[in-house]
Amino acid sequence: MSNNAASLLLGYQNGTVEFIDLQTGRRLLFMGHQSVAGDNRINAVDLSANGRYALSGSLDGQVLLWQTTDAQLLSQWHQEQNITVVRLDPQGQLAFSANAQGQGEVHAIPSGQLLSKLQVPYRGQTFVSARLDAAHNRMLTGSTSRRLELWQLDSGELLQEWQVGTHTKLRPASAIVYDVAFLDTDHLYSVSSAGLGETWRITFKEHKHE
Structure with a gap:
């Protein structure tokens, strides 16, 4: 959810992500994960504090950053294995994603540039x-x-x-x-x-x- 519970983001098994403006009732379906062949079930989503940007990760390793105003894709990257968590920082400058093998990555947004990988000891x-x-x-x-x-x-x-x-x-x-x-x-x-x-x-x- 965004700040003050103003909007909500939901991910579905069919590869779509739904944005809901809880104040106006506006709904937006994002189909970006369906553009790549594979099992694109949505595993993780996150919404920016102001509700304008969404980050979604799917079972096939796709991570997509997009706008909730018009579903425009801003950046994307891919990790091996299914994505288990995605997270935006409150200032909207960085994004984190991790897969089922414990590989975590920090990316700059909106460029999607890889900044670091977690040095996981286990x-x-x-x-x-x-x-x-x-x-x-x-x-x-x-x-x-x-x-x-x-x-x-x-x-x-x-x-x-x-x-x-x-x-x-x-x-x-x-x-x-x-x-x-x-x-x-x-x-x-x-x-x-x-x-x-x-x-x-x-x-x-x-x-x-x-």
Whole structure:
């Protein structure tokens, strides 16, 4: 949803994405994912804060940035394997996408230029949530296997990581981090499949340049 719940973006299994202006009732169907042969089911969508730009990712690895005013395609890129998460930064300058193999990429928008790839230290990791903080050159991601991670945007370097809580009575004890957020410059928030909302403190200090 956009700011103040003014508009909504929905992705469908038939490869279409629907934009809905909740104030006027205007609807727009975006068919851009159907232009490439393959399984183009929509796996992930994100909407800019002002509701003017949409980012959508599909099962065949396509990531498309487009306008909600007229469905005009602005940029696109492709990743191997199906896309699991897409995210725009609040200022509308950067976009993040990741696939089922745990490969995450940061792109400039609207050009779509690749800026960095996440230096993921683990195999079998799948990103399911993300939040960008371009003003502080960092990004937060939530993954399978309880992982909550802080990254440097321009280099893809892993800065700090945590493991979210679990229900101790469940075996094996694990959790998926469904959503993440920056509370302020020093604190984070996560929501997981264990039914827990947790607050975390950033202890990593930014590198100082001489």
